[in-house]
Every structure is written in C-alpha cells, then in structure tokens.
Amino acid sequence: xxxxxxxxxxxxxxxxxxxxxxxxxxxxxxxxxxxxxxxxxxxxxxxxxxxxxxxxxxxxxxxxxxxxxxxxxxxxxxxxxxxxxxxxxxxxxxxxxxxxxxxxxxxxxxxxxxxxxxxxxxxxxxxxxxxxxxxxxxxxxxxxxxxxxxxxxxxxxxxxxxxxxxxxxxxxxxxxxxxxxxxxxxxxxxxxxxxxxxxxxxxxxxxxxxxxxxxxxxxxxxxxxxxxxxxxxxxxxxxxxxxxxxxxxxxxxxxxxxxxxxxxxxxxxxxxxxxxxxxxxxxxxxxxxxxxxxxxxxxxxxxxxxxxxxxxxxxxxxxxxxxxxxxxxxxxxxxxxxxxxxxxxxxxxxxxxxxxxxxxxxxxxxxxxxxxxxxxxxxxxxxxxxxxxxxxxxxxxxxxxxxxxxxxxxxxxxxxxxxxxxxxxxxxxxxxxxxxxxxxxxxxxxxxxxxxxxxxxxxxxxxxxxxxxxxxxxxxxxxxxxxxxxxxxxxxxxxxxxxxxxxxxxxxxxxxxxxxxxx
Amino acid sequence: xxxxxxxxxxxxxxxxxxxxxxxxxxxxxxxxxxxxxxxxxxxxxxxxxxxxxxxxxxxxxxxxxxxxxxxxxxxxxxxxxxxxxxxxxxxxxxxxxxxxxxxxxxxxxxxxxxxxxxxxxxxxxxxxxxxxxxxxxxxxxxxxxxxxxxxxxxxxxxxxxxxxxxxxxxxxxxxxxxxxxxxxxxxxxxxxxxxxxxxxxxxxxxxxxxxxxxxxxxxxxxxxxxxxxxxxxxxxxxxxxxxxxxxxxxxxxxxxxxxxxxxxxxxxxxxxxxxxxxxxxxxxxxxxxxxxxxxxxxxxxxxxxxxxxxxxxx
Numbered sequence: 001x002x003x004x005x006x007x008x009x010x011x012x013x014x015x016x017x018x019x020x021x022x023x024x025x026x027x028x029x030x031x032x033x034x035x036x037x038x039x040x041x042x043x044x045x046x047x048x049x050x051x052x053x054x055x056x057x058x059x060x061x062x063x064x065x066x067x068x069x070x071x072x073x074x075x076x077x078x079x080x081x082x083x084x085x086x087x088x089x090x091x092x093x094x095x096x097x098x099x100x101x102x103x104x105x106x107x108x109x110x111x112x113x114x115x116x117x118x119x120x121x122x123x124x125x126x127x128x129x130x131x132x133x134x135x136x137x138x139x140x141x142x143x144x145x146x147x148x149x150x151x152x153x154x155x156x157x158x159x160x161x162x163x164x165x166x167x168x169x170x171x172x173x174x175x176x177x178x179x180x181x182x183x184x185x186x187x188x189x190x191x192x193x194x195x196x197x198x199x200x201x202x203x204x205x206x207x208x209x210x211x212x213x214x215x216x217x218x219x220x221x222x223x224x225x226x227x228x229x230x231x232x233x234x235x236x237x238x239x240x241x242x243x244x245x246x247x248x249x250x251x252x253x254x255x256x257x258x259x260x261x262x263x264x265x266x267x268x269x270x271x272x273x274x275x276x277x278x279x280x281x282x283x284x285x286x287x288x289x290x291x292x293x294x295x296x297x298x299x300x301x302x303x304x305x306x307x308x309x310x311x312x313x314x315x316x317x318x319x320x321x322x323x324x325x326x327x328x329x330x331x332x333x334x335x336x337x338x339x340x341x342x343x344x345x346x347x348x349x350x351x352x353x354x355x356x357x358x359x360x361x362x363x364x365x366x367x368x369x370x371x372x373x374x375x376x377x378x379x380x381x382x383x384x385x386x387x388x389x390x391x392x393x394x395x396x397x398x399x400x401x402x403x404x405x406x407x408x409x410x411x412x413x414x415x416x417x418x419x420x421x422x423x424x425x426x427x428x429x430x431x432x433x434x435x436x437x438x439x440x441x442x443x444x445x446x447x448x449x450x451x452x453x454x455x456x457x458x459x460x461x462x463x464x465x466x467x468x469x470x471x472x473x474x475x476x477x478x479x480x481x482x483x484x485x486x487x488x489x490x491x492x493x494x495x496x497x498x499x500x501x502x503x504x505x506x507x508x509x510x511x512x513x514x515x516x517x518x519x
Numbered sequence: 520x521x522x523x524x525x526x527x528x529x530x531x532x533x534x535x536x537x538x539x540x541x542x543x544x545x546x547x548x549x550x551x552x553x554x555x556x557x558x559x560x561x562x563x564x565x566x567x568x569x570x571x572x573x574x575x576x577x578x579x580x581x582x583x584x585x586x587x588x589x590x591x592x593x594x595x596x597x598x599x600x601x602x603x604x605x606x607x608x609x610x611x612x613x614x615x616x617x618x619x620x621x622x623x624x625x626x627x628x629x630x631x632x633x634x635x636x637x638x639x640x641x642x643x644x645x646x647x648x649x650x651x652x653x654x655x656x657x658x659x660x661x662x663x664x665x666x667x668x669x670x671x672x673x674x675x676x677x678x679x680x681x682x683x684x685x686x687x688x689x690x691x692x693x694x695x696x697x698x699x700x701x702x703x704x705x706x707x708x709x710x711x712x713x714x715x716x717x718x719x720x721x722x723x724x725x726x727x728x729x730x731x732x733x734x735x736x737x738x739x740x741x742x743x744x745x746x747x748x749x750x751x752x753x754x755x756x757x758x759x760x761x762x763x764x765x766x767x768x769x770x771x772x773x774x775x776x777x778x779x780x781x782x783x784x785x786x787x788x789x790x791x792x793x794x795x796x797x798x799x800x801x802x803x804x805x806x807x808x809x810x811x812x813x814x815x816x817x818x819x820x821x822x823x824x825x826x827x828x829x830x831x832x833x
Contacts, residue, residue: 024690025690028690030689035793036602038602038603041603044603046561127573128570128574128600130554130558130561130566133561182603185603186603201604201609201612202612202785203685203689224690226685227783228684228783229789230780230781230783232781233668233671233684233781236672236684239676240675242683363559393550393551394551395550395556395796395798396549396550398555398559398562399550399555402562403564438563438564440563
C-alpha cells in the first residue's frame with residue numbers, strides 16, 4: 001500500500017511536472033518586488049515599492065536627470081518662474097498620447113492637480129491622496145492654451161519642481177479616471193515607456209512596451225513585477241532563475257551574489273539619512289556639549305561596516321550626499337573619539353543618570369534598528385552613559401516619537417527618505433516645526449539662524465543660491481548636534497549578468513526605459 | 520441529522536457576531552492607526568486627521584461598527600484601504616488559495632499519518648515502529664518555516680525540480696499540472712507536523728483496539744491478519760481518529776500563515792498578517808470572519824462524520 005502510494009505520487013509529479021522555467025524569456029524583465037503594489041494610481045500611494053513600478057508607466061512634467069536629484073524637462077519642454085517665485089508656467093510637449101489613446105494637454109494637467117487638491121472636484125472621491133500636501137501651496141492651475149499650463153502658488157516654494165518630479169506629480173489619463181473611477185488604480189493609463197497589461201493579484205503585474213513612447217520605445221518587450229514579501233524566498237527565486245532583478249537584498253546575501261559571476265550587484269547611495277533625535281529640552285541633551293559627546297561616542301564606522309555590512313555610508317550631517325547640488329562637501333563626520341566624549345560629558349555635568357532610548361523593531365528606511373540600537377547603547381555606556389532601551393513596533397513607535405520626546409525619552413531612532421533637501425530640515429529642524437505645531441521636530445531643536453536659512457531657501461528659485469543656503473545650514477546643524485548623524489543607506493539590487501544597462505538612481509526609483517535583456 | 524446540523528449552524532451565528540466585535544475592539548485598542556501607517560514619515564497630526572476623514576475613520580467606533588454590520592447584510596465587506604479593492608474579492612481569492620493548500624496538506628497528512636500509525640501499531644516495538652516514531656518526532660519538532668526554506672534550497676534552487684514560490688507559473692502555466700507542481704513543496708511542508716500528530720494518535724488508537732476481545736475472537740475465527748487489521752480494528756479506531764483530523768484541519772489552516780509567507784502562496788494567512796501590520800481594519804474583519812466561519816464548518820463536518828461512523832452517537 002505504502003509503496004503503491006509513493007509510486008503513484010512520484011509518477012503523478014513526474015507526469016504532470018512541466019519543466020521548471022529556470023530562465024526567464026529573452027526581452028522580458030522579471031523584477032522581484034518586496035510587496036504587492038497598493039495601487040497603480042500614482043496620487044494614491046506612498047511606498048517606494050509602488051514608485052518603482054509607477055515611474056515606468058507614467059511621466060511627470062519634469063523628471064530627475066539620470067544619476068542625479070536635479071530636475072530636467074519631461075512632459076513639459078520648458079518652464080518659466082515669475083520673479084516673486086509664485087507663478088510657474090510650463091510649455092508642454094506636443095503630440096504625446098496617453099496609453100488609452102487620449103491626448104496629453106494642459107486640460108489633462110489641470111485635471112490631475114484639481115482631482116488631488118480640490119475637495120469639490122467630481123473625481124476627488126477616487127482618492128484618498130495622502131501625499132497631496134506636497135502641492136498644498138498650489139492655489140490654482142490654469143490651462144492657458146492647449147500646450148501651456150500655469151501654476152499659481154500661495155507663497156514662493158522652491159521645492160515645487162522636485163515635488164513635480166516625485167511620483168505624486170506623475171500625470172494620469174483623465175479619460176481613464178472618468179472611465180474607471182475608484183478602480184483607476186487597477187486600470188492605470190499614463191504616458192510612460194511601458195503600458196499596463198495585466199495585474200494578477202498577489203502573483204504578478206505585467207507592463208508591455210509602449211511602441212509610441214515619446215522618448216523612444218524601450219528594447220524590452222515587457223516587464224513583470226512579482227511581489228515576494230519574504231527576503232529569503234526572494235533570494236531563492238533569484239538563485240533559481242525565476243527573477244532577473246531583485247531589490248533590497250539583505251546584507252548577508254549581498255556577499256554571496258558578489259562572488260557569483262552569474263549575477264551583477266549594484267549599489268547607490270540615496271536621499272536617506274538615519275539619525276538619533278536628541279531631546280534638547282531636557283537633561284542631558286539640553287547641553288550642546290552632551291549632544292556632541294553622543295556624536296563622538298558612537299562608532300558609526302563600526303555600525304555601518306559590521307551591522308549594516310557596508311550597505312550604508314557614515315553620515316556627516318542632516319543632508320544626505322545624494323543631494324549632490326545642495327550637499328556641503330566640506331563636512332567631515334564626527335570622528336569616533338570616546339575620550340573626547342567623556343570630556344564633553346564631564347563639561348556638560350552629566351554623571352551617569354539613566355536616560356531612555358526609543359528603538360523601533362523595524363520600519364520604512366530603519367535598516368536594522370534593534371541591532372543598531374543595541375550597539376549604540378553599548379558605545380554610549382562605554383563613555384559612562386546609562387542608557388535604557390525601550391523597543392516599540394513601528395506604528396506605535398511613530399505614535400510615541402512624533403508628538404515629541406519631552407517627558408518620555410532622551411533619544412530616539414529615526415530615518416527619512418526625501419526628494420528635496422528642503423523636506424527633512426524644514427519639517428524636523430525648525431522652531432516652527434515643533435510637534436505642538438504639527439511638525440516633526442520631536443527633539444525641539446531651535447536656532448533662529450537655521451530657521452532663517454531654511455525659510456529663505458524656499459523663496460529663492462535659483463539653484464546655486466539655494467545650495468549656498470543649505471550648505472550653511474548643514475554646518476550650523478552639524479555643530480549644534482540636535483541629532484546624532486549615523487548613516488546614509490545605499491540602495492542595492494542584484495541582476496542576472498545577462499541584464500544590460502540596468503542602473504540604480506539616487507532617487508531610489510527604478511527606471512527601466514533603457515534596460516536590455518537580449519537573452 | 521438535518522435538524523442537528525441546522526441547530527449547530529444557528530448556534531454559530533452569535534459566535535461569529537461576538538468574534539467580529541472582539542476583532543473590532545482589538546484593532547481599535549492596538550496603538551497606531553491606518554493613516555499613520557500609510558503616511559509613514561509624513562504622518563503629521565494634520566495629515567493624519569485629514570486622511571482619517573477621507574478614510575471614514577473620524578466616526579466613533581460604534582458608528583463604524585454599525586456601518587460595517589449594515590453593509591455586511593448587503594454582502595458588502597467594504598473596501599480595503601491598503602489594497603484599494605473590495606475586501607470580499609480579496610478575501611475570497613485568498614481563502615480559496617488557502618483551501619487548496621490546506622486541503623491538499625490535510626489529505627496528505629491524513630493518508631501518510633494513518634498509514635504510518637497503522638504500521639507502527641501492528642509492528643509495535645519492531646524496527647519499522649522505531650523508525651516511524653523517530654521520523655514523527657523529528658517532523659513534529661521541526662519548525663515548518665525552516666523546513667520550507669530547506670526544501671526550497673534543495674528541491675528548487677539546487678535540483679530545480681520544483682518552483683520556489685507562487686501558485687502558478689509567471690508565464691504559461693495556469694492549468695492543473697502547473698498548480699500541482701507549485702503545490703508540492705508547500706503542501707508537503709504544511710502536512711509534516713499534522714502527519715506526525717495523526718500517526719501518533721492512530722498508533723495509540725489502534726493498539727487499544729487490537730487488545731480488545733473481539734479482535735482475539737476474529738483472529739481465533741481464522742480471519743486473515745489483513746482483514747483483522749483493516750476491517751475490524753481500523754474501522755473502530757477511526758472513530759477516535761476522525762476528531763483529531765478535524766482539529767488538525769484547524770491547525771493546518773493556522774500553520775498555513777508561515778508556509779504562505781515562505782512560499783509566497785497567495786493565501787489568507789499572509790494577507791491577515793500584512794493587514795494587521797498596516798491596521799487595515801476592514802480587511803482584518805473580513806478575513807477573520809471567513810476563517811472563523813470555516814473553522815465552525817470544519818468542526819461541524821468532523822462531528823457529523825464521527826456520528827455517521829459511530830452508531831453509539833446516533
């Protein structure tokens with residue numbers, strides 16, 4: 001009986017088993033994603049995982065120039081900015097059509113922003129649009145003529161252009177929104193290099209080549225996105241040949257892929273910063289000396305090399321180097337100097353009182369927060385600080401940290417990924433941005449000079465002028481040390497060796513227009 | 520019998536109602552809210568308040584629950600805000616995938632467990648019994664997610680006999696052979712622990728029956744050993760084994776959570792885990808309701824089968 005059964009089972013599998021597709025077909029790129037996309041409506045989503053798809057289906061008025069975080073024309077051929085920085089006029093590209101065949105024009109642009117921003121718009125209920133506040137300064141969008149569109153802002157807002165390059169600024173087909181309503185996110189239509197073809201929930205999302213793409217049709221026939229949530233399973237798929245590209249490779253496996261000539265490993269630093277918020281309202285970190293001491297005491301190189309295994313770089317200040325144009329190259333990270341830290345702590349009058357440190361179990365951009373928190377605790381204890389860790393699940397953690405650390409903790413882990421050098425310092429380092437005013441300055445840092453520089457940087461639209469303001473801000477903030485500046489994450493990806501012209505971008509978006517996979 | 524089944528089904532309704540209230544309360548009590556989960560770093564109080572309003576979460580808990588129950592009677596489980604699609608579509612799709620996986624695993628563990636248990640009992644203290652006992656102990660003690668990864672490594676990555684993950688091939692496929700091919704590793708992994716439990720209990724039940732007088736009588740009558748074991752002993756042992764299989768059905772569906780994650784099987788377990796971490800209340804409610812209803816049905820089914828098998832219970 002047992003033998004019979006075994007034979008039956010075995011023969012069933014041999015008979016039924018189709019050959020395993022060890023190789024993916026030529027000219028089709030299979031991308032391993034970390035989760036199922038929420039929606040393919042670019043205005044409805046917030047996750048990088050979704051952005052990786054959307055940038056290939058849609059275009060915005062502007063986009064990031066290859067390899068940088070600087071904007072260049074896309075669906076807009078050119079633009080002018082009024083002297084007061086409050087009026088942006090875009091000249092649109094002619095002859096572009098959405099995938100559904102409708103025309104791209106000024107009316108379409110107006111529809112996109114009105115849908116997101118105006119509560120009385122007939123299609124506002126196809127949202128919600130959680131990141132619509134990126135454009136909260138937009139007062140009115142005017143279609144001047146079919147190929148000219150004007151944005152009127154309520155106040156000068158220099159990050160406006162880079163927000164337009166963000167997925168929230170991508171342009172969707174008004175026709176498709178009218179046709180599908182709330183289900184537009186599953187029936188997307190844009191102007192991008194790839195057209196949506198099929199979404200098989202929890203298995204795959206297929207996009208095919210847009211032959212009529214205005215910027216040149218891609219070489220690939222199709223891109224297939226597969227959601228595989230478990231990192232180990234994603235690696236196994238990659239090793240067995242079921243994927244051509246995978247992103248967010250765990251550090252442990254990166255070495256394995258690096259040593260295997262069948263794979264190429266890519267790394268790219270991005271607009272990410274991992275830091276510790278210090279509570280500047282209460283002892284000990286109300287003293288600048290104590291805050292600097294923490295920066296000296298923590299061995300960031302060891303954190304980056306040992307815990308993160310080289311998947312991040314040591315951060316020098318509040319602005320990630322990926323914002324090359326606004327980054328202050330002269331900043332050097334605080335060196336690891338326990339002796340100096342001890343001296344500074346003595347100067348601050350700290351004698352070993354217990355302090356609380358909020359650590360999260362995991363969360364967007366938080367890397368390996370528990371291991372990092374423990375190592376930081378050990379470094380601080382080595383210079384005589386008495387650190388008690390409290391660990392929280394991510395949503396709970398945000399609920400404790402965002403309202404401000406006063407009365408709760410002396411320090412907390414945090415990480416941000418942004419698209420403009422304005423975003424993080426403006427939301428988290430200004431006096432106006434204290435938690436009681438709805439900002440993210442959970443450590444209550446306040447320096448009038450920094451406030452002034454950040455306000456001014458929003459108002460000037462000339463990039464080099466803005467850059468000078470940000471560079472000055474970084475110097476002051478580094479010295480004041482409201483945070484411990486720890487790491488800038490490098491995004492990584494592994495591709496099969498047969499994948500050509502694959503690149504990672506500092507924006508962390510996955511641009512697949514130029515990728516080839518001939519075999 | 521029909522009356523009994525109807526009574527059991529009616530009794531299940533208040534249980535399910537109570538369950539939805541408990542899930543609703545637990546979801547309301549755990550810290551964090553969907554708007555914070557969606558906005559992540561950008562969760563300012565202002566943004567959170569606005570998004571909660573857009574999501575209809577600014578209403579009181581009682582109002583939210585009443586709206587949900589009202590819609591439930593119209594067959595509408597609401598719309599998931601993390602997946603942006605109707606909860607019902609997602610839950611049914613996911614649950615049928617889980618049923619395929621768990622059903623296959625249950626059939627596998629029942630067959631393998633019964634066979635192993637019978638052999639163990641008949642050859643008590645023989646080498647076959649010892650070998651089976653050892654295997655069963657290893658099987659029960661092995662964490663299923665670890666076994667799953669190991670099987671993937673050996674049979675999918677190295678030997679390339681089976682696919683690593685998913686339910687159907689990404690291109691081509693989609694038919695029954697393709698499904699079976701994808702099902703083999705996860706269903707086997709999921710069945711291992713239950714196989715062990717069923718084997719152990721079958722052994723015990725069989726040993727007990729084999730000691731009974733009527734078995735000695737049957738042997739004395741000169742019946743063949745095969746007939747004694749399968750016709751006389753196994754049939755009455757089955758009465759005490761069936762409820763165990765019924766309980767294992769529940770464990771198999773529960774255990775599917777890990778297996779679904781490891782094999783990227785698009786089932787309801789992995790859906791619920793994600794839904795809870797993103798505070799997707801409606802999706803959690805819908806998922807739990809369907810799983811709970813299935814539990815009730817499986818238990819009922821096991822009881823009915825047992826009643827049919829055991830004349831004393833009729």
